[in-house]
Amino acid sequence: MADKKKITEDKPAKTSGKKTVGQKKEKIATKKVEATVAHATESGKSDKKTAARATKTGVVKDLPKRVPPMKCPPVEEPTTEKTSDNAAEELAVTKVEKKKSVLFVASEGLPFIKTGGLADVIGSLPKAVAARGNYDVRVIMPLYSGIDAGMRNNFAFVTNFNVGLAWRNQYCGLFSCRLDGVTFYFIDNEYYFARDSIYGAYDDGERFAFFSKAVLDTLGVLDYYPDVIDCNDWQSAATIIYLKTLYADKFGYSEIKSVFTVHNIEYQGKFGMDTAADLFGFPESAYGTIEFDGCLNLMKGAIELADKVVTVSPTYARELQDPFFAAGLENIIKANAYKMTGILNGLDLELYDPATDKSLFANYSAKDLSGKKICKRELQKMLGLPERDGVPVIAVISRLVAHKGFDLIKCVLDELLYEDVQLVVLGKGDVDYENYFKYIEGRYNCKCRALIAFNRDMASKIYSGADIFLMPSRQEPCGLSQMIACRYGTVPVVRRTGGLADSIKAFNDDRKTGNGFAFNNYNAHEMLYVIKDAIYTYGNAPEWKKIEECAINSDFGWGKSSEEYEKLFDSLK
Numbered sequence: 001m002a003d004k005k006k007i008t009e010d011k012p013a014k015t016s017g018k019k020t021v022g023q024k025k026e027k028i029a030t031k032k033v034e035a036t037v038a039h040a041t042e043s044g045k046s047d048k049k050t051a052a053r054a055t056k057t058g059v060v061k062d063l064p065k066r067v068p069p070m071k072c073p074p075v076e077e078p079t080t081e082k083t084s085d086n087a088a089e090e091l092a093v094t095k096v097e098k099k100k101s102v103l104f105v106a107s108e109g110l111p112f113i114k115t116g117g118l119a120d121v122i123g124s125l126p127k128a129v130a131a132r133g134n135y136d137v138r139v140i141m142p143l144y145s146g147i148d149a150g151m152r153n154n155f156a157f158v159t160n161f162n163v164g165l166a167w168r169n170q171y172c173g174l175f176s177c178r179l180d181g182v183t184f185y186f187i188d189n190e191y192y193f194a195r196d197s198i199y200g201a202y203d204d205g206e207r208f209a210f211f212s213k214a215v216l217d218t219l220g221v222l223d224y225y226p227d228v229i230d231c232n233d234w235q236s237a238a239t240i241i242y243l244k245t246l247y248a249d250k251f252g253y254s255e256i257k258s259v260f261t262v263h264n265i266e267y268q269g270k271f272g273m274d275t276a277a278d279l280f281g282f283p284e285s286a287y288g289t290i291e292f293d294g295c296l297n298l299m300k301g302a303i304e305l306a307d308k309v310v311t312v313s314p315t316y317a318r319e320l321q322d323p324f325f326a327a328g329l330e331n332i333i334k335a336n337a338y339k340m341t342g343i344l345n346g347l348d349l350e351l352y353d354p355a356t357d358k359s360l361f362a363n364y365s366a367k368d369l370s371g372k373k374i375c376k377r378e379l380q381k382m383l384g385l386p387e388r389d390g391v392p393v394i395a396v397i398s399r400l401v402a403h404k405g406f407d408l409i410k411c412v413l414d415e416l417l418y419e420d421v422q423l424v425v426l427g428k429g430d431v432d433y434e435n436y437f438k439y440i441e442g443r444y445n446c447k448c449r450a451l452i453a454f455n456r457d458m459a460s461k462i463y464s465g466a467d468i469f470l471m472p473s474r475q476e477p478c479g480l481s482q483m484i485a486c487r488y489g490t491v492p493v494v495r496r497t498g499g500l501a502d503s504i505k506a507f508n509d510d511r512k513t514g515n516g517f518a519f520n521n522y523n524a525h526e527m528l529y530v531i532k533d534a535i536y537t538y539g540n541a542p543e544w545k546k547i548e549e550c551a552i553n554s555d556f557g558w559g560k561s562s563e564e565y566e567k568l569f570d571s572l573k
Helices: 026-039 047-058 117-131 205-224 236-242 286-290 300-306 312-318 331-337 372-385 407-417 431-443 455-467 481-487 498-503 523-538 540-550 559-570
Strands: 079-082 090-093 100-105 137-142 156-165 166-177 184-186 228-232 256-260 270-272 295-297 308-311 340-342 393-397 423-427 448-451 468-472 489-496 517-519
Touching: 026 340, 047 100, 047 468, 100 184, 100 205, 100 559, 117 137, 117 184, 117 228, 117 559, 137 205, 156 423, 166 205, 166 455, 184 205, 205 236, 228 236, 236 300, 256 559, 270 559, 286 300, 286 498, 295 300, 295 331, 295 559, 300 331, 300 523, 312 340, 372 393, 372 455, 407 523, 423 455, 431 448, 455 481, 468 481, 468 523, 468 559, 481 498, 481 540, 489 523, 489 540, 517 523, 523 540
Parallel strands: 100 137, 100 228, 137 184, 228 256, 256 308, 308 340, 393 423, 393 468, 423 448, 468 489, 489 517
Antiparallel strands: 079 090, 156 166, 166 184, 270 295
């Protein structure tokens, strides 16, 4: 640990000319830089930029508007209090309990970097748990070069050390910041994380093996051993495998409980078994656990070894016992069903708020939806579509991949566009789908726009300007897009699977309840029938107003789900 001081949470990092974590006199800082360069290995070295950053970032600065200075919670000592004014009465000694701690381990997280829904969860769930006040909440993730430079410049340098990875001995820098009551740590190694993209490299196995090992070494360096480690998806799965094998008998680690969260079982972290020793450095005693179907399978190993396993919706937890959904791991899931639970993801309601979203053409709220009409008209105008109030705008915002249901859309899109509708598609993915939607745009130029990109600002404009949101996923662990659509008063049409089934309830004509439309089977014409039902309902203004109100008033905050996570953590005693 930097200057051999314990990182705690209530001891403020001083920003007014005083030293913060990792900041000493210039002479000591210079020595630290020299050590950084000296310890760097050829493959994992941090070049002069990293060394310069180490001298330069000694002060914890606030991230713009949201980040308070880094605080360090002291270990609270027993206090002695007088219980009465009677001098003869004994003093009561009250022992203050140490706050429980949870560390979330993830490969991405907002507001720092995002490729998918995992980042949304890591940006909002830890904040929600911290707000409950019962846990010291921390997050650790890689320090990617893709993180905005303005944010990076405000990270505090904590320390640096080397991480042993099989036969390698790799440099690891550690930076931190505070955001919304949560301490964030960042693992720095420019060889592994200064890339154009955060996934998809030829050496992803080695990159995230290093990250997983560095997470555990960080705990020892900081002398911080959380009660619970919550690891998310395959990129951090090796953390649990290392914890239960190489670190099982090490001081401070044996009492740590582990949770593994499955966000999407399609991506399991599969590698050749020859990498188990040479790349990951796993002991032979773990091979029976980590091997599956002749391959090293990190997700399988984490599911087997974790104390608890969480999926991101109750329905998905049940679906994973079915071969159709489990991507080959159904028997592993069944064998570990006793420790498995499903907790529906929530939304960051501050981040997704039509009343404050600066990307919108006009702001609005559940109490006053008049701004949504302006958003629709301006969206049509911007995209060059006929500016009509009476035509429903159907939106698709998604990665363009097969499991999102695009085969269904392709099958009946000509029939759908025969109706008096407008279609807007935003997303990137498989080239075949990208080309298909560009073809459809050319063929139905007055009805369809295909935006082959992803841009958050544009996504907000579409969420607010559309009337209907289409999400016919073949499988969907949780999904956030349907929740965001509801938040912006746009009515979802979904297939009942995973989190879509748990979050969207079909509109009932008689009871006037429900926040969307839903179909059961993975069938194109069943989907088309339900979309037509939504179009028909749109034509009935009073009825549509009712369902629109039900959608925008849906409660998708983290309140209930964060409570369930806390109960889960509490159960690991």
